[in-house]
Amino acid sequence: MAGMARAATTSDVFNAIAEPQRREILVLLRAGERPVTDLAQELGMSQPGASKHLRVLREVGLVRVRGVGKQRLYGLDARGLRPVHEWAGGFERFWNESFDRLDTYVQDLKQTRQEE
Amino acid sequence: MAGMARAATTSDVFNAIAEPQRREILVLLRAGERPVTDLAQELGMSQPGASKHLRVLREVGLVRVRGVGKQRLYGLDARGLRPVHEWAGGFERFWNESFDRLDTYVQDLKQTRQEE
DNA sequence: TTGACGTATGCCGATATGGGAATACGATGG
DNA sequence: CCATCGTATTCCCATATCGGCATACGTCAA
Numbered sequence: 001m002a003g004m005a006r007a008a009t010t011s012d013v014f015n016a017i018a019e020p021q022r023r024e025i026l027v028l029l030r031a032g033e034r035p036v037t038d039l040a041q042e043l044g045m046s047q048p049g050a051s052k053h054l055r056v057l058r059e060v061g062l063v064r065v066r067g068v069g070k071q072r073l074y075g076l077d078a079r080g081l082r083p084v085h086e087w088a089g090g091f092e093r094f095w096n097e098s099f100d101r102l103d104t105y106v107q108d109l110k111q112t113r114q115e116e
Numbered sequence: 117m118a119g120m121a122r123a124a125t126t127s128d129v130f131n132a133i134a135e136p137q138r139r140e141i142l143v144l145l146r147a148g149e150r151p152v153t154d155l156a157q158e159l160g161m162s163q164p165g166a167s168k169h170l171r172v173l174r175e176v177g178l179v180r181v182r183g184v185g186k187q188r189l190y191g192l193d194a195r196g197l198r199p200v201h202e203w204a205g206g207f208e209r210f211w212n213e214s215f216d217r218l219d220t221y222v223q224d225l226k227q228t229r230q231e232e
Numbered sequence: 233t234t235g236a237c238g239t240a241t242g243c244c245g246a247t248a249t250g251g252g253a254a255t256a257c258g259a260t261g262g
Numbered sequence: 263c264c265a266t267c268g269t270a271t272t273c274c275c276a277t278a279t280c281g282g283c284a285t286a287c288g289t290c291a292a
Contacts, residue, residue: 018134019250023203030210036269049251051270070259070268078210085204087139092201094146094194135280152239165281167240186238186289 013080016060021045022053026062029076036072129196132176137161138169142178145192152188 017023024043028034040050054074057063062080065072133139140159144150156166170190173179178196181188 012134012136014130014136014139015134018128018131020128020130021250023130026207030207046252047269048253048271052250055270067259070266072269076207076210078207081204081207082211085201085208088197088201088204091142091146091192091194091197094192095198137280162282163239164241164283168280171240183289186236188239 011060013060013062013084016056016062017081017084019053019056021049022057025050025053025057026076026078026081029063029074033066033073033075036074039074127176129176129178129200132172132178133197133200135169135172137165138173141166141169141173142192142194142197145179145190149182149189149191152190155190 017026021043025039028039028042036050036054037047039054040047043050045053054063054065058065060080062077064075064077066075067073133142137159141155144155144158152166152170153163155170156163159166161169170179170181174181174190176196178193180191180193182191183189
């Protein structure tokens with residue numbers, strides 16, 4: 001076991017929401033519970049595709065399922081998104097500060113090359 | 117070209133911050149600019165490793181570099197984290213609501229199996 | 233110019249991922 | 263019990279990562 005390719009999408013919320021389609025699923029679920037087929041159709045993806053994404057979301061706890069007859073309704077459990085919100089929020093003062101102020105460390109080193 | 121393995125870490129902020137070590141780098145950079153070696157040491161990773169992560173962060177615009185003599189100082193540009201914060205914030209009312217209230221859709225279908 | 237130092241890249245191996253297609257599974261209705 | 267609908271799982275492929283290692287690159291000092 002030499003190289004590992006990332007923290008396993010299935011164990012980390014940050015990873016789970018790294019996938020655009022999974023984010024879309026979460027957004028759709030804000031409107032209420034839905035069966036897989038519904039989601040698949042609305043997002044223009046295959047049923048197996050949707051099922052797979054939902055599985056990831058379930059494994060990180062962002063989604064809940066309950067069986068209703070033949071169907072399985074997926075519902076949102078947004079609690080796991082709170083840490084994400086808070087983590088990003090920890091940078092709020094940095095994106096609010098203008099870059100000039102942010103670069104206090106730079107003050108003394110005026111006029112340096114600005115890569116890219 | 118059949119299967120694509122994800123949106124390319126280098127083009128999406130969500131993907132860039134899916135990596136724990138990259139998140140750590142961003143956190144460290146809140147304290148101010150730093151050279152690669154510094155970060156690498158502090159995070160217990162190799163210099164090439166740190167350079168690679170920083171490259172990803174640079175490509176999504178979360179980090180800036182400027183050359184100072186032999187060194188290259190990396191600095192935070194947190195503006196890209198704002199969308200993340202806002203996206204997650206869009207779910208705030210859902211994690212605040214108790215699950216019972218959230219399941220209004222469920223009200224009429226009492227006592228259903230609760231998977232997992 | 234030649235070192236030396238700091239840093240970026242290239243290459244490799246092991247692994248994970250997402251999509252497609254086929255198929256297995258589960259529950260309900262007859 | 264069987265057919266059917268809704269959904270999950272499995273296989274396979276092409277690709278993308280991440281880490282380690284070696285190495286190329288760039289800048290400064292002498």
